[in-house]
Amino acid sequence: MAGGTLGLLDESAALNSRVFSKTRLLILSVLDELPEGDSATFRELKAGLRLNEGVLFTNLGVLKEMGYVEEIDVKVRKRNMTAYHITNQGREELRSLESWFRKWAGRRLDERKPG
């Protein structure tokens, strides 16, 4: 078949392979579900994604460094907390990944179709 997975090779070059980790994809995805203006606290992300603090902290750090999430200070019951929201750049990267994976999955399924 002309252009199976290899046909998507050029498009894959534009993707950021540092996002290709289950934890980072999950963090970006749950933050992407919140509308612009809203954020999730560290403890919400930790409980919601069932991650330990170290893993979450490290991965948020990487996403922050890449400009995909931003950290803000919030107050709940007079307690200072750290919250995170996805940036426009993060949403764009996620859309590119979704689009590439959709094409990849489509081609894989087409190849398995009988006849």
Added chain:
Amino acid sequence: MKGNLGKAIACFKRLGITPRVGDFESKLVMQKTVYLLQIMGIKLGYSYGWYVRGNYSPDLTKDLYESRSRVESLSGEEKLNQKENSVLDEFEAEMSKKPDPAVLEIAAAYAYFFKERGMSARDATIKTKEEKSFFSEMQFVQGINRAKDLVFKPTADDLAQLKKEMAPWEAASRETMKKFS
């Protein structure tokens, strides 16, 4: 507008909530209050799903931002009928004048699992504690008890079962209170 924001504003006004759309805690209070009022019977038209923030309506957040000045100034012509006012009386009596955001959050989560996911009281309690693991045992007792009072009117059998279920928690809560008093 995705839901009936005018009516939601009228409810906030009646409950003495001072909305600040850019404030994390204020948005949390509005999200959870709207959810609980809807399941108590006030039709506000916001659909909720389960997100990293718990039960949450992205549409409500969008409406709050789109009409920020209207929300923050609590302006609107929407009137509340007698039934809605009595729901608000009940809400206020259970949750107090200025509800603790933690109690609201737990109550809303419990109500969501019980009402929307059809879980038993026991399973809804376990799930709430699992999803909101960062709260204390005392906050769970308060939040879940409030939710039970708000969202379902128990039968005598339910009450007996409830009492049995909650006995160890209530005892632990009393012990904790003793330590700090």
